[in-house]
Amino acid sequence: MGLLKTFGEVKASRVLQVAASCASSAEFQSLVNEATDILLQRGDWPGTVIPARFIVRRGCVTWPRWVGRVRRINQCRMPLNVRTMWWDFVDRENYAGWSGRGYYWNGCSEPIGQSTFQHHRGFGSLVSEGKVPTYNDIPADAPRYVRAYPQNSLDIGKKVTLFGIDANGQQLMTTNPDNTMSLGVTISIAAPFGSTSGTVQRIDAVQKDITQGPVSLYSYEPVSNTMLDLAIYEPSETNPSYAKDRLFPAGARECGCDMTVIALIKLAFIPVAVDSDYVLVPSVSALKKAIQAVKFGESGDVQNQAAFLQSAINELNMVMNNEIPIEQTVVDEGFGGEQFALGMQSVI
Numbered sequence: 001m002g003l004l005k006t007f008g009e010v011k012a013s014r015v016l017q018v019a020a021s022c023a024s025s026a027e028f029q030s031l032v033n034e035a036t037d038i039l040l041q042r043g044d045w046p047g048t049v050i051p052a053r054f055i056v057r058r059g060c061v062t063w064p065r066w067v068g069r070v071r072r073i074n075q076c077r078m079p080l081n082v083r084t085m086w087w088d089f090v091d092r093e094n095y096a097g098w099s100g101r102g103y104y105w106n107g108c109s110e111p112i113g114q115s116t117f118q119h120h121r122g123f124g125s126l127v128s129e130g131k132v133p134t135y136n137d138i139p140a141d142a143p144r145y146v147r148a149y150p151q152n153s154l155d156i157g158k159k160v161t162l163f164g165i166d167a168n169g170q171q172l173m174t175t176n177p178d179n180t181m182s183l184g185v186t187i188s189i190a191a192p193f194g195s196t197s198g199t200v201q202r203i204d205a206v207q208k209d210i211t212q213g214p215v216s217l218y219s220y221e222p223v224s225n226t227m228l229d230l231a232i233y234e235p236s237e238t239n240p241s242y243a244k245d246r247l248f249p250a251g252a253r254e255c256g257c258d259m260t261v262i263a264l265i266k267l268a269f270i271p272v273a274v275d276s277d278y279v280l281v282p283s284v285s286a287l288k289k290a291i292q293a294v295k296f297g298e299s300g301d302v303q304n305q306a307a308f309l310q311s312a313i314n315e316l317n318m319v320m321n322n323e324i325p326i327e328q329t330v331v332d333e334g335f336g337g338e339q340f341a342l343g344m345q346s347v348i
Contacts, residue, residue, distance in 0.1 A: 003319070004280060018291050049071065049264060061244070075261045128245055130244060135230070136229060138203065145196050146219055150193075156189055160233075161207040162185050164203040165204070166198060203230070283319050286319070289312035289315065
């Protein structure tokens with residue numbers, strides 16, 4: 001993670017003196033998490049924006065837990081428009097016409113020429129489909145059971161509860177010992193796996209106990225004795241929810257194959273829980289000042305809260321200037337061939 005510190009390293013720093021609480025306390029953990037969340041929302045700081053490669057299956061990509069925002073995305077070396085259900089990032093070249101920069105790529109490998117490009121303006125788009133609890137959907141070809149596999153024996157007996165639709169198109173329900181009904185069905189994790197007692201058609205939401213190790217979810221089809229991986233949940237995940245996007249037009253659907261995309265992504269805020277977790281602030285000094293801002297805000301001192309938060313942002317601007325000296329360097333970020341200068345952040 002480069003510039004980023006682990007929670008264990010932060011515990012050993014002078015952040016402890018500013019927080020004025022024990023390193024092992026819930027109070028210290030809460031202060032670090034709140035300060036990190038505040039700063040992460042106020043800039044794309046060094047170490048928090050990274051390129052990564054992802055698999056597109058049947059025209060869709062489900063982003064991992066650690067993906068917060070997709071800033072740019074390339075499919076087969078050409079940029080896609082990034083769209084949500086409410087807004088678009090519009091590539092000006094789709095409206096200004098052919099720039100002579102190169103070919104627009106069709107599907108996975110074949111280039112198409114200038115005239116074809118003109119006919120296919122806006123060819124590539126990544127469109128949001130909201131949030132999902134698994135990275136794969138349960139196939140609709142046959143009834144499927146859902147299994148939960150633990151990676152740590154200490155997690156035997158923990159619970160995973162599924163909400164969704166059963167094989168008959170009805171909501172998943174559980175009959176309680178007192179003969180009342182409640183939403184969802186619960187899997188008790190066992191060795192080698194725990195399973196639903198009935199078949200499941202669709203999963204809309206998942207609730208999971210905190211575990212010692214990851215838990216893998218699979219759908220199981222008993223006639224053909226086949227399984228499909230659905231999700232891998234990290235120990236601290238209790239209500240997994242991942243952004244899902246569809247590619248239009250989807251080369252993966254057209255050619256019947258999986259494909260890859262390369263995306264420039266902003267890391268999502270994930271609260272630190274154990275010493276090996278990364279704190280998404282590339283400056284201990286900035287983190288100290290943000291914690292002070294949090295404490296002043298809780299005491300009702302808005303003036304000092306704003307001053308310390310601005311000071312924290314100034315520290316992060318210095319980190320950015322040291323990593324990418326914008327007064328000297330023009331950056332080619334490799335997503336669509338555009339050159340741009342990174343600007344410093346100043347919003348409190």
